[in-house]
Amino acid sequence: MGPLKTIAIIILVISFLTFVAFFGRLPALRNTPIGALHRVIWLHIPGAMRSMDQRLSQGRLSTWMAKAAHTLWNDRHPLVMIFFILLLSVSEILFIPPAWPLMSISDRAITINLVLLPYIFLYASAVTDPGYITPENHAHQMSLYPYDFTIFHPGQKCHTCHLLKPARSKHCSICKHCIAKLDHHCIFINNCVGYRNQHYFLFLLFFTATLTTYATYLGTCLLSGQIRKEIPAWKIGGEGFTWSQYGNIWAWALQEYTRIGAVTLLCFLTSPLIWGLLGYHIYLIWAGTTTNESMKWSDWAAEMADGYAFKRRLSPDRHKDETIEPVWTRWPCDSEQVVLRTEDGMPPRGPHAIGEGGWERVWKLADVENLYDLGFWDNLTDVLRPRYGFRHREHNSNGQAIRSRPSSSGDVAAVADQ
Numbered sequence: 001m002g003p004l005k006t007i008a009i010i011i012l013v014i015s016f017l018t019f020v021a022f023f024g025r026l027p028a029l030r031n032t033p034i035g036a037l038h039r040v041i042w043l044h045i046p047g048a049m050r051s052m053d054q055r056l057s058q059g060r061l062s063t064w065m066a067k068a069a070h071t072l073w074n075d076r077h078p079l080v081m082i083f084f085i086l087l088l089s090v091s092e093i094l095f096i097p098p099a100w101p102l103m104s105i106s107d108r109a110i111t112i113n114l115v116l117l118p119y120i121f122l123y124a125s126a127v128t129d130p131g132y133i134t135p136e137n138h139a140h141q142m143s144l145y146p147y148d149f150t151i152f153h154p155g156q157k158c159h160t161c162h163l164l165k166p167a168r169s170k171h172c173s174i175c176k177h178c179i180a181k182l183d184h185h186c187i188f189i190n191n192c193v194g195y196r197n198q199h200y201f202l203f204l205l206f207f208t209a210t211l212t213t214y215a216t217y218l219g220t221c222l223l224s225g226q227i228r229k230e231i232p233a234w235k236i237g238g239e240g241f242t243w244s245q246y247g248n249i250w251a252w253a254l255q256e257y258t259r260i261g262a263v264t265l266l267c268f269l270t271s272p273l274i275w276g277l278l279g280y281h282i283y284l285i286w287a288g289t290t291t292n293e294s295m296k297w298s299d300w301a302a303e304m305a306d307g308y309a310f311k312r313r314l315s316p317d318r319h320k321d322e323t324i325e326p327v328w329t330r331w332p333c334d335s336e337q338v339v340l341r342t343e344d345g346m347p348p349r350g351p352h353a354i355g356e357g358g359w360e361r362v363w364k365l366a367d368v369e370n371l372y373d374l375g376f377w378d379n380l381t382d383v384l385r386p387r388y389g390f391r392h393r394e395h396n397s398n399g400q401a402i403r404s405r406p407s408s409s410g411d412v413a414a415v416a417d418q
């Protein structure tokens, strides 16, 4: 048990430090001990090491370390994914063998299924093409989403790929490709999360969160059962015991059943994080946006608050330059606004400004439309069934949606609502 106990403790420490490294810079945690520890890890320790290295090797070691760190952060490599797989499998090896004899048949069946699912979806997220944009598939990628003339404007080229950037795409400097509907590059799957693998990533989060939550529940029940053998009056909630007795009894159980205890504790600590991450992605889907776009929207919010953002009407019947604007085939609606920022806080001028009518200053995000938000269920469908086309939806002159139904030929025909 000695070495396994050490491994269990190392796992706990590493997970805690990983948590601090990833989440310590969140504004909400800035003034907490976690924020302070984050600064120690990322600022003070590297600073102290640099000044020591300056004295010992005139900075040669730091130059080498900076290069290695640059490679680690900017190149595709499976280091973090291997860490993730090890964390999963070592925890399972620690937990399952001692827990197996104590588990009921149904516990065992659930465990086998839940253990497999994160691996399956990790594999699917990691090996699926997230939506690489190549010269061969560029025309198709351009047809996925229309430009919203707010966060995505037509005619912009990727400087690396030398291709026009389709709406909602972004170049990933780690994958060295433009990716369709890029959400973010995820180091845990060593791949981008984009148009074609976003659903696998969501399932990975969901089943990993379910696994850790189930392990927390199962571990607590099993340990409680073992405590009851020693103390027949024991209940999970600790009724009839003082706080210190309660703490001591759990401490005894954790020591006596270190392997189950350490993994249960680890799962208890990590479950809220994974559910939180899944919740954040569900929120993004609800809002009809992606991690990448949410950053663009928050930049816009700042521009608007400063009074530098303007919008005006964009006619859906306007003449489109098809060399830069795609003929999109899936999305049910077209942008009816153009939103621009100006350097001087004055309305946009010049003959090139697109749109019609006067410019209206916008002060907040609520005043502009998000073209990519069709409502939660349609947004979710777009994520879960990435090849699905939506029925066309048009707007009348008052901006009210006109409901549509497929015509008998399979095309779409607009029918006025009301």
Ligand SMILES: [Zn+2]
Pocket: 158, 159, 160, 161, 162, 170, 171, 172, 176, 177, 178
């Ligand atoms: Zn690119």
Ligand SMILES: [Zn+2]
Pocket: 172, 173, 174, 175, 176, 184, 185, 186, 191, 192
């Ligand atoms: Zn990437």
